[in-house]
Amino acid sequence: MRVTDYDDCWLQYDAVEDPAIRSSYRTRCTHVFASTEGPELGVARDELRTGLGGLLGRDPHLWMHPPRSVDGFLAVGRRERMAVVRAAVDAEEIDALHEEGYIVRSVEWEGKDCIVVTAATDKGMLYGVYHLLRRMAARRPLADVDIVEEPKTEERLVNHWDNPFRASVERGYAGTSIFDWEQLPDLRERYRDYARLLASVGINGIVLNNVNTQKPDRPGANPAVAEMEGWQLLRERNLPKVAAIASVFRRHGIRTYLSVNYAAPILAGDLDTADPLDDDVARWWAEKADEVYDHVSDFGGFLVKADSEGQPGPYDYDRNHAEGANLLGRALEPHGGRVYWRAFVYASHKDRSVQAYDTFEPLDGEFLDNVTVQIKNGPIDFQPREPISSLFGSMPETSVACELQITQEYTGQGVHACYHVPLWKETLDTDTYADGEGTPVKDLLSRREGRGLAGVGNVGEDPNWTGHYLAQSNLYGYGRLAWNPDLDAETITDEWVRQTFGNDPDVVEAVSDILHDSWPAVLDYTTGHLGLMHMMYNQDDVLENHYNPSPGEWPGYHGASEDGIGVDRSEYAEQFHSPLSERYASVEDCPDELLLFFHHLPWDHELDDGTTVVQRLYDNCFEGVEEVRSMRDRWAELDDRVDTARHRHVAERFDEQLAHAKHWRDTMVAYFYDHAGIPDAHGRVPRDD
Template sequence: MPALAQPVLGTEPSAATLPAEDGYDLWLRYGQVEDSGQLKRYRAALQSLVWQGGGALQQSAVDELVRGLTGLLGTRVRPRTSAASGAALVVGTPTSSALIRELVPAADLAELGDEGYVVRRVTRRGRDFTVVAAHADRGVLYGAFHLLRLVQTRRPLEHVDLTERPAAPLRMANHWDNKDGSIERGYAGRSFFDWEKLPQLDNRYTDYARVMASLGINGAVINNVNTPADYLAEPFLTKLAALAGVLRRYGVALYVTANFAAPIDLGGLDTADPFDPAVRGWWTRKAEEIYGKIEDFGGFLVKANSEGRPGPLDYGRTHADGANLLAGALRPHGGIVMWRAFVHDSDEKWDRQAYLDFTPLDGKFADNAVVQIKNGPIDFQVREPAHPLFGSLPGTNSMIELQVTQEYTGHATHLCYLVPQWKEVLDFDTLKAGEGSTVARVVTGRVHSYSHFGFAGVMNFGDARNWTGSHLAAANTHGYGRLSWNPDLTAEDLATEWTRMTFGNDLHVVETVSALLRDSWRTYEDYTSPLGTGYLTHPPDGSVTGHLDPSPTTTTQFHKSNREGIGYDRTAATGDGYTKLYAPAIRDAYESLENCPEELLLFLHHVPYTHRLDNGKTVIQHIYDTHFSGAAQVADMRTRWEGLRRRVDHRRFTDVRRQFGEQIARAGQWRDTLVAYWFELSRILDERRSWLQAIVAPADTALLGGERNELPVQVVNATSSGLRTVTTLDLPEGWQSEEATSYVASREGETVRIPVVPPPTPALATLHARPRSGTVQALDSSLRSLAKAVVVPPAARCVHALDAGPDSAPVLKGYTRLSPTSRWQEGAAFGWVGNTPAATDTGLFDVVRRDYVRSGAPTVLRLRLPAGRCTAHLLTGDPNTFNRPLIVRVDGTETARSKQLDGREFTWLRIPLDGGSSGREVDVELSTGEDHTWHLSACVVLADDQERA
């Protein structure tokens, strides 16, 4: 397919004349063409809109043309059934329009299938017609959006002659949305699929369908791959049917993720074994039920036997057996099953588990089953090789899974335009079927005889007003959709196209924003994971901030750093043999230190820090340089954006400027944390820079309020000479501390103990250790220089000092264990009444936060209070997963409610209590108000005189 045509350049308004925009329209902005010459030419070419009828898809196409051209041309456009005098836009199919039959040979359109189209300038009897024509209605819809895109990007229509058809039949949007409104790996608010209100419809569903159709996306999986079975039963089927009705009008088929254990969870069976006749019968009946409500239902997506999900391997069967079970139920209705190849047990075989599981099954999957393969062998990292499964399944339908949402690439905080990364993967030649067997050709059915193939994109949409949480993140959505239609498009062209459609055609804006997008992936890679270092982020465990910030000390199983070197040896000669999964020529290149692509060096090899790269630098010096230069590039990105102040509307300009400010801070954390980490291991000085670094260990600590505590801080000297240092703590108001001095030799570390006295009442605080020595730079943004402290009062000051958790876990000195066995007894000071909770010890964090009691049901803790007023402080949170709001009721009345807490986030709830004149028992009920689990790590009760101390 040809490269995108160049636009005719025109003038654009200044920011003062631009209305404030909130980003809701994404790239479907239809403001009037500003250049008077261009506007005159467009109006001359599109004097009328001729539509001679058609189905619902054509109606959607005409509605969009009316909306778009009315805005772009600044004049009301109304469809008519015949061509008046003057040039006209004609849309339709040969079946629906006599004029189309006259203007475009039907044979030309039949060759394009049901989704292809032409946009063509035709002259008949001295009159000019711009034609959007297709063999079928869906092609008309896609062609209409293409015509609008041409006008939006100011491309001339005088000689337009475009022929388009999609490269693959499956172009999917995968939404990891949950029925409670949360989104796994979602960074744009909550789900816009409102399951509480459906089947009541919202206009946003129509706009979503319009956006998908504008990219040629023709299918949407609307629920998370980690799904319960509920979506396959009422009331969800009625809700799904209503949603499918909206999507249908824009050519988007509805799919759902199916839980493999649904026959057990919904059907009451005691097995989900794919060979069990009762199981097969259940799925057959379920498919009939679904298609009875949604006649064009697309089918199922399945995640099985991975990360704890149920699947056929639970019964000694294979992935093919499981996929074929569902494929058989769907086949009579024309549905398909997309079976994810993301299978691992978080062990050393993660990189090759999918290859080992699926290649022996090649040719054993049903013809309406498709294996959905992630772009790389790990998990959407900023850099990893193309997945070795591509090209290794010649007898099995295959499709590629790309992650549009930025799970490992900065969430909605970092600008990281992923189209260049996807292009590298798509253009990668697997050589599995000879030269030219690129990933793109594999997943578009041009290498093997697949019946189903294509693209799946894990979406970045939420209920944020601008859909993606960041105005710039929408470029990834646009780029994914356009690549799924035509993977031969270039990243540069797509960046330019999106910029013109989103921010207008001011040449300076186009050049600046396009360049920011194109450079951003490599910039992000530089300050996070150069040379293919790999997985370096905090684990997710349900955390919204999971996979955002650096955590090299907890991810060593992926990057294998030690005092001698860095990198994961995946070679056949000395490592785990992963390189053998590729074609011989690629295997040999990956196996060789001399020929291995340097951007993948540390993914494939473990090398000394002093290993020399092609640029002459050592690996450790390259790591230092890229982290510093990458972070500096982010600051430059903001400067370049600020140059658009008078050219972009104020609201979006301000939003993006704020995002760059956040990205600068986060990039500094990545730089300082990782540079400090690898210096600590290697003790090799940076040839260009010197610094001091502080390490607070343990970083999560419990402090006694109102008393002197000592915080251990290691001060490390990354200069060429010994230094006398002074280390202080940044403290919240009301805290007290002293400085600590030490002498630290070059390339050595010394531990100082800094006295710190917190206020006496329960609190949470972040303490920042800052070493100083003259003018030497300190890596102040390193996350390892921070202490996340929980403050608890000494037990002697408390009415109750309860450390919650299992009986086997450590207890804070002086505190009493509150465990599931702490049942209320007559005369006791505290205990559970009725239901009792479970308990968990995570082994993470400090002695107070590492463990907790928990329950999915309302649970009552009875406390004996002395006379007088007092205050209870309840500590809730989890070192791993997010927490629903904890609701606290005292004697039946709600007295406190926490916010929803992210993983690793805690909060103290303050509950006033009254023991009356002689003391009494009080019942404190803990719940979430739903069937979710509450957590309690500590319960502290202070008399009011101690509360005020």
């Protein structure tokens, strides 16, 4: 067992200081009449004990009967079992409620001021409890509350790129994996606390292991540990480990999934093929699914990265992705499981942006109902900014999910502050025009089974979970957006800051400003903020991979040459519906922030405001560093308003970010200057001559 003291993230539950609010809360929540049947309700009771204990400054009194001698109480349970709930909620309301929905309502019952949390399922009640606690953490009134809330998406998954092999996390920047496969089925307190974090924001599925399920062996590794590559989790001997961890997540309303290797019938079985049309292969998967469900009866399903970056897939047998995915879909179907099949497939012979569409759009309608095609937000690979994937709105007959990266692979790797919620909002709100105007990406992900969001996780063994304390906001924000993609970024930010750092208005304002300034700053100094991307160091064997600048390494992505910069991606623009396709195809209409993604333009091409492309790139790179300096200074001013440990850690990260931002700036502007040969108008760019 490893160390167990770690941060509470947004579940801090600081004591309410305002006497009027505290008094109102204490009246309604000192006494808790809560149902006890079922693990989810046990979790809800525990969370109320912890949360109310913190917020009220004293332990709540738990009851199993409605207390008569008090001025008010909180009731959590089913309508049919509790008169106070019946007084607050009609039967029809419960009947009409989504199975994950809940009602939080104040009611006067037998002369008492009560709050009722109820739902159609235990899971809904757990969500309702978290809603109530979130509301109290923000000091919002309880006297007259009436909340009926349902999720806008059905599937809200976190994808872990955690390797059972050596407990590493691919693109993880917060230490080793929290999942201890060697010691499972023995459980860690940390699993519970992670499940609490996820449940508190409505995550309902977790993929435990990396989509890359095969990894080369490393010299010096303990052979007993090396045995545990991702694909091996499917072996029956490892299923009790999966079952144990699933038991923790289940009671928090979260189904467990595994990433599987397409060649599993060969690797984990004794077949010599994984051909999706082979009967033995189909039988193997069906039996394997039976075995998995025998251990985990509510198992979620499989996530697959096939024919991509060295992983096997149906192409190995000249079959297409629908044939590949449906093979697994058929095996899972009797158990209610689902296949998440990643659309991240590319070969090197043509521009990467067009390939997912070319591969998947022709297969629309061929996927089984229990197959979801999981599409990254953009066509490349989680760059600081990309246009949306052209597959959104192009597969009307297919269940699709949007894959977002919570972990900061290309946005500072947990050293830099970079708040991803505005980035995600941009993707989700982008209108695809698939059904004419008003068909944003988020609507394609909503309210149908098999549709939703998948976020690549960012937690690790670090005491703060996410490397950077501020990066906790990305996990929080992802969950909240997955629950309701209509939420605006500012609302999410405000919720997170208040729960994490308290309700001091100066702190709320400063931290909110820092978060909202952070992504533009990263865009400025790492890309020049005109749609360039993929300018980072890219050597797989070093830790700086995808972290340091290295614009000369992959010129094909940004097209820098003596005559200009940017890439003509008119072929990609054509994959969109009108008028999006025309907008991106036009230099005039294409938004500045995507201009060089879609167009190769001369260095001296004039932008709307008269600035040249190269000067804008210089300006933005310099501006980005100043934005970091400003964030750093803003944070420094909070030194007596945030607890010392967290304040110092974040301050030191900002010092590091500033130094690294300068390195990016200097590398980028030198590279631009080398190709453009046009000096900076303000004389800031170092010149070799």
